Amino acid sequence: MAIPLRDKWHSRLVAVLKVLLPLIALVLLSTLFLFSRKINPEDAIPYAAVDVEDRLRDPKMTDAGFAGMTSDGASLSITAGEAKPTAEGGSLKLVQGLLQTPDGTKTELASAAVALDTAQKMIELTDGAELRSSNGYVVQAQGMGVATDTTRIESRGPISAMGPGGQLTADHMLLSQQGTAGPYLLVFNGKVRLLYQPGR
Numbered sequence: 001m002a003i004p005l006r007d008k009w010h011s012r013l014v015a016v017l018k019v020l021l022p023l024i025a026l027v028l029l030s031t032l033f034l035f036s037r038k039i040n041p042e043d044a045i046p047y048a049a050v051d052v053e054d055r056l057r058d059p060k061m062t063d064a065g066f067a068g069m070t071s072d073g074a075s076l077s078i079t080a081g082e083a084k085p086t087a088e089g090g091s092l093k094l095v096q097g098l099l100q101t102p103d104g105t106k107t108e109l110a111s112a113a114v115a116l117d118t119a120q121k122m123i124e125l126t127d128g129a130e131l132r133s134s135n136g137y138v139v140q141a142q143g144m145g146v147a148t149d150t151t152r153i154e155s156r157g158p159i160s161a162m163g164p165g166g167q168l169t170a171d172h173m174l175l176s177q178q179g180t181a182g183p184y185l186l187v188f189n190g191k192v193r194l195l196y197q198p199g200r
Helices: 005-034 052-057
Strands: 061-069 075-084 089-100 106-117 122-133 138-141 144-147 152-155 159-163 166-170 172-177 184-189 193-196
Touching: 075 106, 106 144, 122 172, 159 172, 166 184
Parallel strands: none
Antiparallel strands: 061 075, 075 089, 089 106, 106 122, 122 138, 122 144, 138 159, 144 152, 152 172, 159 166, 166 193, 172 184
């Protein structure tokens, strides 16, 4: 029985394509390598705009943060533009913080620099510290100590403040909880002077 002409032509075409298609693929691959553009290392994407050698000499982190809960249920968060490790714990610069106590009071903190003392569980706000309470007080001091394990913020030295009653100065300031389940109070003591300003 003779094979139809159409089937013969189809078989020959398949046989030719089996050889021709792999050859075409090889030619295309070779042209990719022959005519590919050379890579310029200077065109690479800069992954970080930092000096690596400087970071190796002086280790630090940018946009660092700390967050935790105190034993009495208050939340404390600290953010810093720059953080460096030290033997005691670390130092921070351009610092902002927020303490929120269970009674709903919010206390904002700000300082140019901070030192972390992990052994004493303290954050020391230095180079000028400011406290802003949601009950209307703004307190400024050269430094403040903030405990990380309980709600306690106290000034390091005298303070000046503005409050609902006017302007005051004092030798010391302390924000803490009274007893184990008492209210949270902002207390000024020492030589307290109040310049009463009605209507504030």
